[in-house]
Amino acid sequence: MNYNWNWGVFWAPSPDGAGTYFDMLLAGLQWTIVTAICSWLIALCLGTVVGIARTTGSRWMLLAGNAYIELFRNIPLLVQLFLWYFVVPELLPVQLGNWVKQLTYGAFYTAVIGIGLYMSARVATQVTAGISALASGQRMAGLAMGLTKAQVYRYVLLPQGFRVILPPLTSEFLNTIKNTSVALTIGLAELTARARAMQEFTFQVFEAFITAAALYVALNIVVTLLMRYIERRMTVPGLVAGG
Amino acid sequence: MKSMSRMAKAVLFVSFVATPTMALAAGTLDKIKETGKITIGHREASIPFSFLDQNQKPVGFANDICLTIAEAVKEHLKLDKLEVVLTPVTSATRIPLIANGTVDLECGSTTNNLERQKQAAFTNTHYLTANRFVAKKDSGLTTFEDLAGKTVASTSGTTNIVQLNNYNAEGKRGITIIPVKDHAEGFLMVETGRAAAFVMDDILLSGLVAGSRSPSDYALSEDALSKPEPYGIMLRRDDPEFKAVVDAATAKLYTSPDMQTLYAKWFLSPIPPRGLTLNVPLGEALAKAFANPSDSADPDSY
Known part of the structure; x- marks a missing residue:
């Protein structure tokens, strides 16, 4: 293959004037991290609420929860981001729509909301699964002891349910990180977007994408180790779920 | 560190072996x-x-x-x-x-x-091609000077957005620059009002305008940010x-x-x-x- 390898290109100044090409990728990595964390917080909060709603025994809540999950899970993330970014502002009152369009970090907010909601549907199914995995006697025993429904969830079901689903939640967090790359389509200058920009400027395609890949792997390994640590800390001796 | 140096050796080896093959x-x-x-x-x-x-x-x-x-x-x-x-x-x-x-x-x-x-x-x-912008005619934007304080889109990873960045930085013009994925999206930003202008190669802008729903609504800037490339x-x-x-x-x-x-x-x-x-x-x-x-x-x- 007639390709001119040049790893030194990372120390060459990038045309955006903010430092070297490596700095450019690192700045992209920062956006990736911030976007992933913010999206993940939304996904966890909403996913937990929806996941719980599907286990309360109320038919309406179950229906609403299922509708929510099917809506956000069945539409490709790319399409959802385009809807949030280009269609939703047009549906708002003109003034509000214009304000939204002029936001400085519009692409970032849109990405956080879009990815957050998409991932919340996936978290919700995990939360439901975690609670359903517990023996039904747990809930009954709690209620029989005189705890309110909210207390049963707070002190009995959720602490156990979350321990059950910690490993799959790790995967979902990793998915969130990887999904942030879709945000480049609405103009968020995250890691993948920077790698693309770098190959556009320098034509060093392989160096740019290999390095971006390595940064993603490194980031995901850090997250995996962190989650492992949390799993170990949360283990309750004797509880199967803690395994 | 040991594995690092082994990897470095591997990379060196590959590049030595690979170079002559390429030339041949x-x-x-x-x-x-x-x-x-x-x-x-x-x-x-x-x-x-x-x-x-x-x-x-x-x-x-x-x-x-x-x-x-x-x-x-x-x-x-x-x-x-x-x-x-x-x-x-x-x-x-x-x-x-x-x-x-x-x-x-x-x-x-x-x-x-x-x-x-x-x-x-x-x-x-x-x-x-030279680096110009397209804007809606009724916005009254005709030169790069007019873009001060406005929100402007340009395609990420192009020399166009770099020139725009530099222009903005050196004159402290307060332009908010939104990078977009591709040219079609950049034009969409102007069409939907998300950006006041879209900065790109003039010939590509002409193509986008000609293909838009109402080509007469848009105009290209009078001046350019670059010499023709x-x-x-x-x-x-x-x-x-x-x-x-x-x-x-x-x-x-x-x-x-x-x-x-x-x-x-x-x-x-x-x-x-x-x-x-x-x-x-x-x-x-x-x-x-x-x-x-x-x-x-x-x-x-x-």
Whole structure:
């Protein structure tokens, strides 16, 4: 293959004037991290609420929860981001729509909301699964002891349910990180977007994408180790779920 | 640290072993002669240079030039028959595909600059474009000075957005710059009011305006941020024999009267898929570049 390898290109100044090409990728990595964390917080909060709603025994809540999950899970993330970014502002009152369009970090907010909601549907199914995995006697025993429904969830079901689903939640967090790359389509200058920009400027395609890949792997390994640590800390001796 | 140095050794080893093989790789002309095939890389939406018509067939100004080059290669090699294969490329795939031999000529709107010449060779310039913006006519924005304090879009990873960044930084003009994924999206930003203007190569802007719902609503800026930059057809580097044939073929075409017809066909007449006319007359600098074909990357030489 007639390709001119040049790893030194990372120390060459990038045309955006903010430092070297490596700095450019690192700045992209920062956006990736911030976007992933913010999206993940939304996904966890909403996913937990929806996941719980599907286990309360109320038919309406179950229906609403299922509708929510099917809506956000069945539409490709790319399409959802385009809807949030280009269609939703047009549906708002003109003034509000214009304000939204002029936001400085519009692409970032849109990405956080879009990815957050998409991932919340996936978290919700995990939360439901975690609670359903517990023996039904747990809930009954709690209620029989005189705890309110909210207390049963707070002190009995959720602490156990979350321990059950910690490993799959790790995967979902990793998915969130990887999904942030879709945000480049609405103009968020995250890691993948920077790698693309770098190959556009320098034509060093392989160096740019290999390095971006390595940064993603490194980031995901850090997250995996962190989650492992949390799993170990949360283990309750004797509880199967803690395994 | 131990494994690190082992990896470094592996990388060194690979690069030593790989370099001579690369140099020994057969030239493009030999490959074409052997296979009876030449592969042209085309774009899907680089209007009017290389794009798909209503039958999803690649057409365009650069495409026509490449077909002429293929004809010249056929004559040079004295082949009875030369199959022309058209392969779609994107801005991210064009370099690997040229480097690994999948594509022999990339025909589109690729800017020829010194940085890129380290990775690929370019034949004679087939177009010159300057960095301008498009805005809605009723916005009253006509020069770059007017953009102060506005929200402006430009395609990420282009020299255009870099020039805009620099312009904004040096004059403290307070322009909010939104990077967008591609040109269509940049124009959509202006159409939907998310951005007041979209900064890009003027010919691409003309194409977007001509293809919009109401072309009369938009105007291009009067001034430009850059000197005209050359577009070239890209080929593999370090292949002087092939480049000589391609350079001769393009020089012959550019200086012949056929070039005027070819230019008029794509820039002054209705083009597929919707029969739009770009209406971009042949500029003085470009006419000069056609009269004296050059593969220089330096904007000052045009």
